[in-house]
Every structure is written in structure tokens, then in C-alpha cells.
Amino acid sequence: MHLSAFLHDRCVLKKIVEKCHSTLEMNEKLVQSTGNGLQSSIPKLNVAVIGAGLVGSLAALNFARKGYEVDLYEYRQDIRTAELVQGRSINLALSQRGRKALAEVGLEDEVLSTAIPMRGRMLHDVKGNTSIVLYDPCTKQCLYSVGRKHLNEVLLNAGEKFPNIHHHFEHKLSSVNFNEGSMRFKRPFQEDAEAKADLIVGCDGAFSAVRQQMIKKYGFNFSQEYIEHGYLELCIPAKNNEFQMPANYLHIWPRDTFMMIALPNQDKSFTVTLSMPFKVFADIKTPKDLLEFFIKYYIDALPLLGEEKLIKDFFKSKPQYLLSIKCNPYHFESKAVLLGDAAHAMVPYYGQGMNAGMEDCSLLFSIISQTEITLDKALLQFTESRWRDAHAICDLAMYNYVEMRDLTKRVTFKCRKFLDTTLFRFFPTIWVPLYNSVSFTSMPYNKCIANRKWQDKILRNIFYTILSGALVTATALYVTNL
Numbered sequence: 001m002h003l004s005a006f007l008h009d010r011c012v013l014k015k016i017v018e019k020c021h022s023t024l025e026m027n028e029k030l031v032q033s034t035g036n037g038l039q040s041s042i043p044k045l046n047v048a049v050i051g052a053g054l055v056g057s058l059a060a061l062n063f064a065r066k067g068y069e070v071d072l073y074e075y076r077q078d079i080r081t082a083e084l085v086q087g088r089s090i091n092l093a094l095s096q097r098g099r100k101a102l103a104e105v106g107l108e109d110e111v112l113s114t115a116i117p118m119r120g121r122m123l124h125d126v127k128g129n130t131s132i133v134l135y136d137p138c139t140k141q142c143l144y145s146v147g148r149k150h151l152n153e154v155l156l157n158a159g160e161k162f163p164n165i166h167h168h169f170e171h172k173l174s175s176v177n178f179n180e181g182s183m184r185f186k187r188p189f190q191e192d193a194e195a196k197a198d199l200i201v202g203c204d205g206a207f208s209a210v211r212q213q214m215i216k217k218y219g220f221n222f223s224q225e226y227i228e229h230g231y232l233e234l235c236i237p238a239k240n241n242e243f244q245m246p247a248n249y250l251h252i253w254p255r256d257t258f259m260m261i262a263l264p265n266q267d268k269s270f271t272v273t274l275s276m277p278f279k280v281f282a283d284i285k286t287p288k289d290l291l292e293f294f295i296k297y298y299i300d301a302l303p304l305l306g307e308e309k310l311i312k313d314f315f316k317s318k319p320q321y322l323l324s325i326k327c328n329p330y331h332f333e334s335k336a337v338l339l340g341d342a343a344h345a346m347v348p349y350y351g352q353g354m355n356a357g358m359e360d361c362s363l364l365f366s367i368i369s370q371t372e373i374t375l376d377k378a379l380l381q382f383t384e385s386r387w388r389d390a391h392a393i394c395d396l397a398m399y400n401y402v403e404m405r406d407l408t409k410r411v412t413f414k415c416r417k418f419l420d421t422t423l424f425r426f427f428p429t430i431w432v433p434l435y436n437s438v439s440f441t442s443m444p445y446n447k448c449i450a451n452r453k454w455q456d457k458i459l460r461n462i463f464y465t466i467l468s469g470a471l472v473t474a475t476a477l478y479v480t481n482l
């Protein structure tokens with residue numbers, strides 16, 4: 001046989017063997033994925049996941065592990081090969097809920113191996129002094145800074161190993177008919193594509209085309225709120241291949257009505273997010289205005305950002321807007337379901353948008369794994385057990401903006417933090433502070449709020465008891481001295 005033909009045959013053979021191995025591995029994983037060894041009673045349908053962002057690529061993995069045929073459609077190019085990736089925030093804070101969802105598909109360790117732990121907030125005051133508030137001095141839990149692109153790549157690469165996931169990039173969903181399960185996609189420089197699926201999963205973000213179709217259905221409730229603040233991303237580059245600030249913190253410059261934060265990146269730079277009312281952005285018209293603004297409010301950050309780079313980065317892009325979206329239900333019969341930002345976009349100040357979206361996957365797949373459940377019942381159960389919590393985290397995210405930009409530097413906030421930490425140390429299962437319950441547990445978000453309410457009540461009662469005790473004692477002393 002000719003040598004090149006022989007080598008070619010060997011290559012083909014090797015590929016077939018690899019594919020067989022991969023299929024065998026997948027089958028093994030599929031058996032494991034049912035957890036209790038029991039198979040869900042939902043038949044193995046064709047699923048179309050719309051959006052291959054963080055939540056869509058995770059959802060696709062989960063469906064594939066359960067043996068469904070999955071088509072994953074993404075509007076953009078493949079993020080792994082695209083030269084310029086446009087999109088929101090470069091890095092994100094990963095916490096317990098996201099970690100748990102990643103662990104369920106066997107990816108937590110891989111993601112954490114390159115993530116940067118952030119143990120607390122490092123607060124920068126207007127003079128440039130810093131102070132540290134640890135997230136969890138008792139059990140030492142922390143947030144992890146992860147690159148959005150890297151995380152998305154890890155998820156897509158994991159999906160690539162499943163023969164039952166089919167990726168379709170540059171496919172923008174333009175219309176959908178749930179009853180027929182039919183979809184139409186726009187493609188650059190090509191004719192529209194058409195496809196069919198038994199279940200359509202909308203993971204297509206805050207401006208979801210799938211949700212747009214659901215809105216027309218009777219009983220679908222929806223609200224959205226733009227906030228008057230926008231954000232703009234800047235960068236503190238590495239210097240001599242080192243971080244210019246301590247790496248293991250989420251840095252915050254709280255300035256009452258606005259703030260700046262910075263999260264560390266793998267390449268030893270920091271991604272800096274400046275959040276302010278749009279009218280404050282609009283007042284900065286020239287490089288001189290910008291430098292004066294930074295000298296006034298962010299004096300210590302200025303040399304780290306570099307004046308020239310700051311001017312270039314600031315004026316090259318426009319501040320992005322932020323919105324909060326609530327809706328209910330998240331499903332339409334047994335035909336469609338929304339996950340992630342498509343179901344509940346939130347302002348980014350609790351660092352929970354992605355974590356909550358990934359937790360949607362955990363919840364949905366734990367329901368789908370139940371034996372004796374039909375798909376329509378599973379989707380109904382998903383909506384019913386999720387919407388209150390999703391609405392709660394949207395509200396908490398709004399609240400946390402005020403906490404980060406204003407409350408963190410107040411004495412009352414520091415006292416409360418001290419009390420919470422002390423009580424948590426002594427009663428770790430009973431007194432879980434709000435931030436810890438949201439970021440470091442899987443306690444339903446709604447319960448996190450209820451928890452905080454009874455804690456507030458107890459502290460208020462203790463405060464008033466001490467105050468009245470002090471008043472009674474003072475009065476008694478006064479009377480006896482008369």
C-alpha cells in the first residue's frame with residue numbers, strides 16, 4: 001500500500017476509535033448522570049438550546065448528559081475562534097451556586113484551577129487609603145474571578161465531546177412557532193435556516209427572542225426596568241508581569257452615588273468597572289474633565305490605570321445600560337422554557353446573574369431527573385419553584401448597588417458586619433448573614449431575604465431592650481440621687 005494512503009487510513013481508524021471511546025464514555029456518564037440510577041420517564045426528545053453563552057452551553061451539556069439530542073444555536077461566531085469577542089464584562093465573580101452547577105457536569109475543578117480567589121472587599125477611600133472587609137472570616141469562603149471567555153470556552157469544549165450536541169454558530173433565531181416546534185434563523189451571507197425541535201430552551205440573554213414570542217401567550221407576565229446608571233469597563237494593566245494591587249480582593253471605590261470596582265484577571269491585569277449615573281458620564285466631555293474627575297474621586301487608581309490609557313479607554317466606548325427583567329411563567333406548555341438572563345436579567349451588583357442562571361440548570365435538571373414526571377409537569381414545577389427566588393435576586397441585586405457604592409463605608413454598616421460575623425461564628429447554622437447566604441450557600445434567594453428580616457427583627461429587639469435598660473438604670477440613678 002502507498003505510504004500516504006496507509007497513514008490516511010490509520011488516521012481515519014484512529015478517529016473512529018476515538019469517537020467510539022468518546023461515545024462509550026458518554027454512555028457511562030449518562031448512566032451516572034441520573035444520580036439515583038433511575039431513568040427519568042421523559043422520552044429522549046430533540047432539544048434546541050438558543051444561545052451558547054454561559055447558561056446555554058451549560059444547559060446543552062446537561063441535556064446531552066441525559067441522552068437528549070441537542071442542537072445548540074448561537075447568534076455570534078464561535079467564541080473559541082473569534083478574534084474579537086464583544087460582549088459584556090470581561091470577568092465575573094463565580095460563587096457557590098455557579099460552582100455547584102459546574103460540579104454537576106464535572107467542570108468545577110477545571111474552572112477553579114485558573115480562577116482567582118477574592119477573599120473580601122478592599123475598600124479605597126477618596127484619599128487613597130484602603131481597608132479590608134473579608135467576605136467570610138469564619139469559614140473562609142470566597143468568590144472566584146473567572147474570565148467570561150475562558151469559562152464559555154471550557155463549557156463549549158466539554159460539549160464538543162458529546163456526539164449528541166450539534167453546534168450551530170452564526171445562527172440568529174428570528175422567529176419561532178412553539179406549537180409546531182419550528183424555528184427560523186438568520187445567517188450571515190447565507191439563506192435563512194429552518195429547524196424543528198420538541199423542546200425549545202431560551203438561553204438567549206436579556207433581549208431573548210424566545211421570550212419575545214412567549215410574551216404573546218396568554219398569562220405571560222413581564223416587566224423590565226432600566227436603571228439611570230450605566231457602566232464602562234477600563235483596565236489596570238499588569239506591571240513587570242505583576243498585579244498592581246493585591247490580587248485576592250474585589251476592589252471597591254465607593255463614592256455615594258457612584259462607584260468603581262476592579263476584579264483580577266489571569267494575565268495579572270484588573271478589569272475595572274466604572275458605574276455612574278448617565279448624566280455624570282455625560283458631564284465628562286474632554287480628557288481634562290476626565291483627569292480632574294479621577295484626581296478628585298479616584299486619586300490612587302489614576303497612576304495604576306495610566307493617564308493616556310485611561311483617556312483612550314474611556315472615550316473609545318460609550319457607557320452601557322443595565323436593566324432588570326422579571327417574568328412569569330418561565331415555560332410554555334411542554335414546548336419551551338427560559339433559563340438565565342432570558343428569564344431574569346438583573347443589574348450586576350450582587351455578582352449573581354450568571355450564578356443564578358447556572359442554578360436554573362441545577363434546578364431544572366433535578367426536576368427532569370425525577371421518575372414518573374412528564375415534561376409539561378417538569379416545566380411547570382420549574383416555574384413554580386423558581387420565579388419567587390429569581391424575582392428576589394433581581395431585587396437584592398438592586399439593593400446591593402446601594403450597599404456597595406454607599407453603605408460599605410458607613411460606620412453602621414461596619415458595626416452590622418461585625419455583629420453578623422460574631423453571631424455567625426457562634427451560631428453558624430442559625431445565623432447566616434445575608435451576603436453569605438446569597439453567595440456561599442444554595443439557600444433559595446427568597447429565604448435569604450426572609451432570613452435577613454428575622455435577623456433584623458432580633459437585632460432591633462436587642463437594641464431596644466438595651467436602650468430601655470440603659471434608660472431605666474439612668475432614671476433610677478437620677479431619682480436615687482435627688
Ligand SMILES: Cc1cc2nc3c(=O)[nH]c(=O)nc-3n(C[C@H](O)[C@H](O)[C@H](O)COP(=O)(O)OP(=O)(O)OC[C@H]3O[C@@H](n4cnc5c(N)ncnc54)[C@H](O)[C@@H]3O)c2cc1C
Nearest residue numbers: 051053054055075093173204205340341351352353354355
Ligand atoms: C458588567 C456586568 C458584570 C457582571 N458580573 C457578574 C458577576 O460577577 N457574576 C455573575 O454571576 N454574573 C455577572 N453578570 C451577569 C452575567 O453576565 C449574566 O447573568 C450571564 O452572562 C447570563 O448568561 P446567559 O447565558 O443567560 O446570557 P448571555 O450571557 O447574554 O448569553 C446569551 C447568548 O445568546 C446569544 N443570543 C442572543 N440572541 C440570540 C438569538 N436571537 N439567536 C441565537 N443566539 C442568541 C448571545 O449571542 C449570547 O451568546 C454581569 C453582567 C454585567 C453586565
